[in-house]
Amino acid sequence: EADIYQTPRYLVIGTGKKITLECSQTMGHDKMYWYQQDPGMELHLIHYSYGVNSTEKGDLSSESTVSRIRTEHFPLTLESARPSHTSQYLCASSEIGQNQETQYFGPGTRLLVL
Amino acid sequence: SQQGEEDPQALSIQEGENATMNCSYKTSINNLQWYRQNSGRGLVHLILIRSNEREKHSGRLRVTLDTSKKSSSLLITASRAADTASYFCATALGSRLTFGEGTQLTVNP
Numbered sequence: 001e002a003d004i005y006q007t008p009r010y011l012v013i014g015t016g017k018k019i020t021l022e023c024s025q026t027m028g029h030d031k032m033y034w035y036q037q038d039p040g041m042e043l044h045l046i047h048y049s050y051g052v053n054s055t056e057k058g059d060l061s062s063e064s065t066v067s068r069i070r071t072e073h074f075p076l077t078l079e080s081a082r083p084s085h086t087s088q089y090l091c092a093s094s095e096i097g098q099n100q101e102t103q104y105f106g107p108g109t110r111l112l113v114l
Numbered sequence: 115s116q117q118g119e120e121d122p123q124a125l126s127i128q129e130g131e132n133a134t135m136n137c138s139y140k141t142s143i144n145n146l147q148w149y150r151q152n153s154g155r156g157l158v159h160l161i162l163i164r165s166n167e168r169e170k171h172s173g174r175l176r177v178t179l180d181t182s183k184k185s186s187s188l189l190i191t192a193s194r195a196a197d198t199a200s201y202f203c204a205t206a207l208g209s210r211l212t213f214g215e216g217t218q219l220t221v222n223p
Contacts, residue, residue: 035213040218042202042214043213050209059212090157092157101145101147101209101211104159105149106156107156108154108156
């Protein structure tokens with residue numbers, strides 16, 4: 001198992017609430033990613049970061065925002081949750097250099113917005 | 115259609131049998147990777163094959179890559195019940211991965 005952690009693992013919340021999904025890794029990886037995955041479906045990249053103070057939007061448009069103030073921490077925030085945000089959110093990281101192509105995934109956060 | 119399409123979508127076999135999953139893609143790639151996902155969990159990297167490689171082995175896993183056909187296959191030999199999971203191919207260009215829809219493999223004891 002990789003040293004990448006996500007909290008909470010499960011979250012049920014009402015519409016309109018602000019939520020932050022936490023992701024931390026202890027591998028010193030510079031690159032971090034957020035994916036959104038509906039049950040039984042493929043992963044869609046929604047945000048990525050190549051280092052501190054670097055954030056980019058991914059392939060799938062998302063109303064969420066991210067920040068990268070510290071190397072090990074890449075939180076994702078939804079200012080006002082809606083039922084359409086219900087999904088699983090997976091965080092991943094990879095290192096720069098020879099093994100940069102391999103991504104290490106956290107266990108995911110299952111979000112249900114009522 | 116998506117980069118990294120996989121077939122079959124679902125595969126059910128008996129323990130001890132071999133399982134073969136296929137992946138097709140559309141664009142140029144640096145490498146192709148296979149990941150495994152147990153239900154409700156994150157993905158675990160299984161194997162990476164570079165665009166200039168044709169076949170790679172890792173334990174009971176065998177991956178082939180045909181860049182002329184833009185396709186790859188993952189073979190799991192002598193399957194076990196613990197191999198039950200979803201398997202995703204992912205194409206890499208630079209540091210970004212594009213995932214397929216996955217194959218749900220069920221290995222019956």
